[in-house]
Amino acid sequence: MLRLLLAAALSLLTATSAMAQTVYLVRHAEKADASADPVLSEAGEARAAALATALADVHPDHIFTSPLQRTRLTAGPTADFHSVPVEPVGFDGGTPAHVAAIAERVRGLPDDAVVLIVGHSNTVPLIARALGYAEAADMPDCEYDRMTMLHLMNGMAHSRVTRYGAPSTCG
Helix, strand or coil: CHHHHHHHHHHHHHHHHCCCEEEEEEECCCECCCCCCCCECHHHHHHHHHHHHHCCCCCCCEEEECCCHHHHHHHHHHHHHHCCCEEECCCCCHHHHHHHHHHHHHHCCCCCCEEEEEECCCCHHHHHHHCCCCCCCCCCCCCCCEEEEEEEECCEEEEEEEECCCCCCCC
16 A cells, blocks of 8 residues: 555656646737837738637647737737636836746746747747747847747756748748
């Protein structure tokens, strides 16, 4: 009986230590204009729908965005599909404070949490770096199709970069 309890405890410990947070980071979809807080363009709406499709088999526990509507609108179809609220994180204290606040929120979640973060070309790489992905490449203003997936476990970040939706036309 004792052996059985020890085996069960060891199995539980092994399973728990193997848990990893999974974080998906994307930039907001294409915007309608160059105003301070624009809505999405038609291409942006299509990309937001493509994000929901790309994450259809993933169930995010949390969705973090900036307070700007282009990030919330990009996250919207995914949030609706999974019935998860969008949680805007403000820019109080500037970009460094925003990045730190998102990283802190992610670190405060359970080890098995799945998170979607929708940011901006200047914040997505910074958030990835703050979460331990030191090699996160900068993002040009014309890039909208990059999705970075991080597995965070034991203080390490393992990454995979993929593309979703229509290819970005940087040129």
